[in-house]
Amino acid sequence: MDLPQVLSRLAESAAIALRAEAASVYLLDDSGTHLSVAAVHGLPAELLNRAPQPVQSCALDREALTSQSTVIADIQDSRAELCVPLIHAGKPLGTLHIYSIQSARFGEHDATRLRPLADLGAAAIALARRVTELEIMEARKAEFVHVATHELRSPVTVAQSLVRSVLKRYASELNDQQVEVFTRISRRLDFLESLVNDLLDLAAGKASELAEERPVSLNASVGRVMLLWQPRAEEKNQAMTLDLCRDQLVVRGTEEGLDRILVNLVGNAVKYTPPGGSVTVSVQRVDGQAQVAVSDTGIGIPKESLPHLFEEFYRAPNAKKMAEVGTGLGLSIVKDLVERYGGRVQVQSTVGQGTTFTVTFPLLSANTP
Amino acid sequence: MANKRVLIVHDDPDMVTALRLTLESAGYEISDAGTSQEGLQKVKERAPDLVVLDAALETSADLQVSLALRNPAPQSPYAAYRHIPILMLTAPHTAASLRSGPEEAYLPVDDFVDKPIDPNVLLEKVRSLIL
Numbered sequence: 001m002d003l004p005q006v007l008s009r010l011a012e013s014a015a016i017a018l019r020a021e022a023a024s025v026y027l028l029d030d031s032g033t034h035l036s037v038a039a040v041h042g043l044p045a046e047l048l049n050r051a052p053q054p055v056q057s058c059a060l061d062r063e064a065l066t067s068q069s070t071v072i073a074d075i076q077d078s079r080a081e082l083c084v085p086l087i088h089a090g091k092p093l094g095t096l097h098i099y100s101i102q103s104a105r106f107g108e109h110d111a112t113r114l115r116p117l118a119d120l121g122a123a124a125i126a127l128a129r130r131v132t133e134l135e136i137m138e139a140r141k142a143e144f145v146h147v148a149t150h151e152l153r154s155p156v157t158v159a160q161s162l163v164r165s166v167l168k169r170y171a172s173e174l175n176d177q178q179v180e181v182f183t184r185i186s187r188r189l190d191f192l193e194s195l196v197n198d199l200l201d202l203a204a205g206k207a208s209e210l211a212e213e214r215p216v217s218l219n220a221s222v223g224r225v226m227l228l229w230q231p232r233a234e235e236k237n238q239a240m241t242l243d244l245c246r247d248q249l250v251v252r253g254t255e256e257g258l259d260r261i262l263v264n265l266v267g268n269a270v271k272y273t274p275p276g277g278s279v280t281v282s283v284q285r286v287d288g289q290a291q292v293a294v295s296d297t298g299i300g301i302p303k304e305s306l307p308h309l310f311e312e313f314y315r316a317p318n319a320k321k322m323a324e325v326g327t328g329l330g331l332s333i334v335k336d337l338v339e340r341y342g343g344r345v346q347v348q349s350t351v352g353q354g355t356t357f358t359v360t361f362p363l364l365s366a367n368t369p
Numbered sequence: 370m371a372n373k374r375v376l377i378v379h380d381d382p383d384m385v386t387a388l389r390l391t392l393e394s395a396g397y398e399i400s401d402a403g404t405s406q407e408g409l410q411k412v413k414e415r416a417p418d419l420v421v422l423d424a425a426l427e428t429s430a431d432l433q434v435s436l437a438l439r440n441p442a443p444q445s446p447y448a449a450y451r452h453i454p455i456l457m458l459t460a461p462h463t464a465a466s467l468r469s470g471p472e473e474a475y476l477p478v479d480d481f482v483d484k485p486i487d488p489n490v491l492l493e494k495v496r497s498l499i500l
Contacts, residue, residue, distance in 0.1 A: 160485030161387035170391040
């Protein structure tokens, strides 16, 4: 529930609890000197547009807040009003008013009745505000990473373009030393490029408003990804096997996101399996869910690494020893995306034998061809 | 036979250098422009055999070189240059390389080259565009 909903529920619940005609919630501003109408029940909505009032001029509220107890008022024998302070962790947040057209309607027992509701209401208000704060912080962080990585990308690709022109002898002939130096520079730039792209993916994943989820074909995604990694697997003389179930499994997500999950998993299988090994991808319907399993006969994952596997920048010690480039972000991106789409990712591995990553998604539909 | 002329429209002088190194050693005559406006001006001045554009610049600038050059109106100031082939540099996102075409496909260009530039790929595409 967001703050407006919390406030509205509080006003409503209070009126109902006391069987009163109307209720309203007032909130203090940051300086604690002015009160504004934040929610109404049984009263015209225009009240919400009223200008903030100094606490000093609101007798009831002032009394309720300073005494930290409920105040009951009978107005000119025609109305009754009850005012409860909303206090959380010692900090005053505002006041809750209950109204009745019957004078002398409210008594001490009503005040007692309202106390727990007011306390809960204050706690809910504090919590809702905190959640909003955190959401804003999260959005700002994601925006920052997004902008920073775009800024990083341009100089990296330009530097790579320059280095490649030189390495291919388009600037001049090169001696062995120069080739070595430029090759090393080029490798570092390639790594930097991977890192920037991964960071961009991670940040884009966290900015969830950007991605509109819809039904996506799992089978099609797997097919695309296998094609992408086939050349590299062939280079390493690896056997790539695809075991697709006949039904077209449709899951909720984005094409880009689903491709990304599979690119990373299949890519890892190819990268961390020595030449001559094999990589198998299977897509099945299991227990009414869509399941993708990526298996390899690769170096495996040590037991100690398993708890850290999905952490950002983590790379297992045996993976680091291999000549393959890795940023350590691939699996954290996979986990982020899989969970975003309502799925789960699990891993089973034996060092020196191989690894299987299993991703399960809720099934939207399965179309039998 | 005169050398074939290539016009590079790019706001990053380092990228222009990278392209120049490769293209000049292959015998092309290179001129460059730092903005879209300057680029269009130079097309008129030099009538190049190929124009190289950058997707980031094309999509963010107020003026699109490709759209201006390919304007179908008979009275367009660039009507005489409508036939010049256009090569566009694009920065593919790693997952985007899986898609069949870049997002910039709506701009009227003849071919694309991914950044970072592989000099051999660049030369191959330039050769096939300048007939």
